[in-house]
Amino acid sequence: MTLSTNSRLDDEDRPIWPEAGSSRVPSAVYTDPAVYARELERIFYGPHWSYVGLEIEVPEPGCFKRTAVGERSVIMIRNRKGEINVLENRCAHRAMRFCQERTGQVKTLVCPYHQWNYNYDGKLLGVPFRNGVNGNGGMPEDFELESRALNRLQVAVRNGVVFASFDESVESLDDYIGPEILAAFDRTFDGRKLVLHGYSRQRIPGNWKLMMENIKDPYHPGLLHTWFVTFGLWRADNQSRLEVDRHGRHAAMISRKSDVVKGNVAEGVTSFRKNMTLNDPLLLDIVHEPWWGQDTVCMTTIFPSVILQQQVNSLSTRQILPLGPDKFDFIWTHFGFEDDDDEMTERRLRQANLFGPAGFVSADDGEVIEFSQEGFEQDKDFTTLCELGGRDVGPADHMVTETLIRGMYQYWREVMEL
Amino acid sequence: MTVDLDTRQQIVELNAAYAACLDDGRYDEWPAFFVDDGWYRIVARENYERGLPLSILSLKGVPMMKDRIYGISSTIFHAPYYQTHIIGPSIITAGDDGQYNVASSYVVYRTKRDMTPDVLSVGKFLDVVDRRDGKFKFRRKFCIFDNDTIPNSIIYPI
Numbered sequence: 001m002t003l004s005t006n007s008r009l010d011d012e013d014r015p016i017w018p019e020a021g022s023s024r025v026p027s028a029v030y031t032d033p034a035v036y037a038r039e040l041e042r043i044f045y046g047p048h049w050s051y052v053g054l055e056i057e058v059p060e061p062g063c064f065k066r067t068a069v070g071e072r073s074v075i076m077i078r079n080r081k082g083e084i085n086v087l088e089n090r091c092a093h094r095a096m097r098f099c100q101e102r103t104g105q106v107k108t109l110v111c112p113y114h115q116w117n118y119n120y121d122g123k124l125l126g127v128p129f130r131n132g133v134n135g136n137g138g139m140p141e142d143f144e145l146e147s148r149a150l151n152r153l154q155v156a157v158r159n160g161v162v163f164a165s166f167d168e169s170v171e172s173l174d175d176y177i178g179p180e181i182l183a184a185f186d187r188t189f190d191g192r193k194l195v196l197h198g199y200s201r202q203r204i205p206g207n208w209k210l211m212m213e214n215i216k217d218p219y220h221p222g223l224l225h226t227w228f229v230t231f232g233l234w235r236a237d238n239q240s241r242l243e244v245d246r247h248g249r250h251a252a253m254i255s256r257k258s259d260v261v262k263g264n265v266a267e268g269v270t271s272f273r274k275n276m277t278l279n280d281p282l283l284l285d286i287v288h289e290p291w292w293g294q295d296t297v298c299m300t301t302i303f304p305s306v307i308l309q310q311q312v313n314s315l316s317t318r319q320i321l322p323l324g325p326d327k328f329d330f331i332w333t334h335f336g337f338e339d340d341d342d343e344m345t346e347r348r349l350r351q352a353n354l355f356g357p358a359g360f361v362s363a364d365d366g367e368v369i370e371f372s373q374e375g376f377e378q379d380k381d382f383t384t385l386c387e388l389g390g391r392d393v394g395p396a397d398h399m400v401t402e403t404l405i406r407g408m409y410q411y412w413r414e415v416m417e418l
Numbered sequence: 419m420t421v422d423l424d425t426r427q428q429i430v431e432l433n434a435a436y437a438a439c440l441d442d443g444r445y446d447e448w449p450a451f452f453v454d455d456g457w458y459r460i461v462a463r464e465n466y467e468r469g470l471p472l473s474i475l476s477l478k479g480v481p482m483m484k485d486r487i488y489g490i491s492s493t494i495f496h497a498p499y500y501q502t503h504i505i506g507p508s509i510i511t512a513g514d515d516g517q518y519n520v521a522s523s524y525v526v527y528r529t530k531r532d533m534t535p536d537v538l539s540v541g542k543f544l545d546v547v548d549r550r551d552g553k554f555k556f557r558r559k560f561c562i563f564d565n566d567t568i569p570n571s572i573i574y575p576i
Contacts, residue, residue, distance in 0.1 A: 102464065198465035198472025201567045226493035273493075279481035329567060334472045349471055350478075358460060358474040358572040360486075364495045366570045371497075 008034050009418065016418045022409035023391045023402075024383040027376040029409075030207035035418070036325035042415050043304050044070030044322065047170040049156060049163040049177075051306035051319050052076050052086055054333060056160065056194050062120060063105045067331075068321050069164055069305075074153065075099050075109070076162060079120035086164035087122040088151035109150070122150030159189040161317070177302060178245035180395075184252035184300045187291070188310050193338035197349060200332040200356035206369035207376070208304070208320050208328040209408070214365050215299050215307045216404035218242065218253050219388055224368065225361045226271040227354065231284055232258035233312065234297065236265050242396040247414075248407030249303035255399070257286075257296040257312070283360075285347055286312045303408065313344070314351040326373055330366070332356050421510050421518060429510055429520055429547055432554045437503035440575060445490060448575055449483040453548050453555045458483060460576060462566040463541060474572065486575070496573045501538070502527045503576070513546060517557060520545040524561070526576045528569070539563045539576050 008028075009016060016028045016035060029035060044050060050069040053076050057065045064077040066089060073089035089099045091111040098111035108125060109118040117125045124145045132138030153164040156173035163173055170176070177185060204211070214220070221234040228234035240255035264272045278284065286296075292310075300308040307318040315336065321329040332355065336348050355362045376382065386409075389401025393410050396403055432451075439447050452458065461473040477483045490496075506523035513519045521544055528538035541563035548557040561576050 103468075196470060198468075198470030199462065199566075200472065200474050201462070202570055203567050204570050224495060227489075271493075276488075276493075279484045279488075280479060282478075283482060283485060345471070349473070349476060352472060353475060353477070356474050357568040357570065360489050360494065363571040363573060367496045370570055 008032060009038060017413065019383070021391055022393070022406045022413060023387045024385055025409055027380045027382045029412075029418075030209065030373065030376040031325055031380065033325055035416070036322070038416055038418075039304075040070050040322070043412075045072070045166045046415070047165065047167040048304060049165050049170060049173055049302075050304070051302065051317065052162050052164045054160055054194055054196065054317070054335065055084060055157060055162060056196050056335075057103070057333075058084065060105065062107060063103075064099070064109075065103050066099050066101065067319070069153065069166060070322060072166070073097050073099070074164065076164075077109075077120050084155055084157055084162050085121055086153040086155050086162070087118075088153065090151065091116055092124060092148040092150060093127070116148075118150050122152045124148045124150075159186065159191045160194055161185075161189050177250060178247075180243045181245050181250040181252055181300060181302070184243060184254065184298055185302075185308065187298055188308060188315060190291070194335045195338055195340065195345075197334040197336060197345075197352070200334070202330045202357040202366055203323075203327065204330050204366045204369055205327050206373035207325055208322040209412075210369040210372055211307070211318075211320055211328065211330060211365075212301055212303065212408060213405050214369065215253070215301050216251050216408060217402060218255075218399035218404075219402060220368075221361075222265060222399070223269060223271055224364050226273060226276075227361050229265060229269060229271050230261070230273045230276050232261040233284075235261075236399050238399070240397070240399045242399070242401070242404055244393065244395055244404060244407050247411045248393045249411040250301055251404040251407065252298060252300045253399075253404070254295050254298045256294055282350060283353060284312075285350070287344070287347060289313070301404075301408075303411070309355070311354070312351060313347050314355055315348065316352075316355065326377070421512055425518065425549075426510055428549075428554050429508060429518060432547065432556075433505050433508065433520075433522060436556075437505055441501055441503055443500070443574075445487045445574065448487060449480045451556055452480055452483060452559070453550070453557050454480050456480065456483075456556050457558045457560075458556075458575070459559070460539075460561045460563065460572065463562050463564050464566050466560075466562050474568070490573050494573060496571065497530055499528045499530045499573075501574060501576070502529070502535070505543070516549055518547045518549075520547050524576075536569060537565065538569060538572065540565050 052067050058078040061078050061080045064075050075087045075089050089097050091098050093116045096111050096113050115128050130139050156163045222229045222236045238255050243252040298310045309316045316332045316334045319331040354360045386402040386405045393407040458477045459473045460475040504525045508520045508522040511519045526539040527535045529535040544560040546558040
């Protein structure tokens with residue numbers, strides 16, 4: 001029997017994505033509940049790595065952080081050997097999502113409902129009344145603690161960044177990210193000790209892929225974001241390159257800010273403000289860091305769950321947690337490095353004003369995603385047009401292309417068989 | 419140390435004028451509620467209580483506040499909305515150098531066009547109020563918000 005929610009996916013007369021290629025994305029890809037259910041199953045719970053956090057968030061044994069992979073709540077916890085485990089937040093007894101705090105440090109993980117008790121590896125240590133009380137009740141004789149551990153995910157840590165997967169068949173993290181994008185990853189995360197600055201969280205009423213698209217789209221920053229185009233941080237005429245992995249699923253947009261902004265990029269870019277100056281230039285007090293090389297920005301998308309941001313002195317990871325086809329949580333974790341002096345920490349925090357839910361630049365992105373979703377909902381027969389720079393997929397040495405979006409959908413169609 | 423009734427009354431009026439300025443959308447007048455080197459900060463309670471320094475907005479000094487106002491009116495693309503502030507009774511204590519520490523709970527409703535209102539932010543203002551030449555201004559205004567999963571975005575000051 002086919003589930004009714006899947007009927008649309010199997011309807012050969014009315015396919016979700018009738019056209020070939022990946023440059024014209026139909027509305028249903030963003031709105032259809034059956035498409036979304038398959039995404040959870042094949043992408044978020046399938047053989048893909050999802051970002052769960054930074055190692056520094058759980059500095060000692062028993063320190064935990066609650067987060068999620070797809071919609072499934074998980075706990076990242078450090079064990080006594082110093083290793084990181086990711087355990088599903090679902091008691092093996094009656095399914096309670098027992099961990100409700102965001103972070104903390106515990107001696108053992110206890111489900112308060114019936115006090116089932118687990119160690120940092122998810123192993124069940126004991127259950128109350130196992131042998132009964134005064135000869136009454138108790139668990140059956142064939143009950144084994146070993147048979148009821150917490151669900152333990154595959155875990156990979158690279159230079160302090162933690163990924164997890166529900167699928168045992170997932171390839172190694174290095175192979176998953178691939179050499180093209182590992183270089184962008186290691187640029188920021190080269191093993192230096194990180195320092196946690198804090199979190200920003202926003203719930204964006206749009207499909208989760210729209211956020212991935214946003215950071216695979218070098219076309220918009222120099223148009224939508226006045227600050228980027230006016231102050232030269234991101235412009236179509238800046239020297240840039242786009243990298244993409246062999247599957248087309250991950251990408252990096254790398255660019256150099258202009259030292260001198262001469263004028264408009266091209267006729268008619270209305271976001272450029274010729275005479276705009278800051279009342280307080282400290283907002284853009286950019287200090288070059290040796291590890292950048294010549295590039296001042298590197299935005300990396302690791303499909304499906306995280307964006308790694310280096311935009312001048314501001315550093316963050318941005319985690320995507322889908323909540324249905326039309327909503328996702330977007331969690332920013334800002335950080336610096338252990339060897340930052342106070343001045344650099346202050347600078348990173350000041351430049352954080354550009355990003356996040358109130359950011360001078362990034363607040364726009366949440367807004368346009370919301371309005372895109374509204375457009376897809378109102379016209380279910382619509383298809384997008386992502387054909388800037390052609391219809392193919394591959395790296396580029398400029399920003400005037402939507403090739404990275406096409407890359408993601410090329411991969412998405414393979415995995416989704418749609 | 420007790421705070422005299424006249425001072426209390428002036429601080430109550432400062433809060434009322436502050437809320438009215440934002441609720442009326444008179445954003446250009448907003449920086450004038452601060453002393454020149456005042457600090458305005460919107461910070462998640464989660465970060466504040468854990469001693470994590472990140473804010474969603476941290477503006478030090480009136481010039482930076484003016485840049486924000488230019489941003490919300492001219493550079494940040496966003497859906498327009500109204501704000502309504504409800505500020506609770508303040509706990510007022512005298513601090514150093516003629517300053518007052520003022521803590522007040524707040525709720526800010528956001529009403530977008532064609533929509534029913536929603537709660538944009540709920541939390542506490544932790545303020546330091548300065549009296550200069552008989553005029554009360556904020557030396558510090560920290561908006562510590564409880565609802566740390568923000569409904570998409572916060573554009574205007576709260």
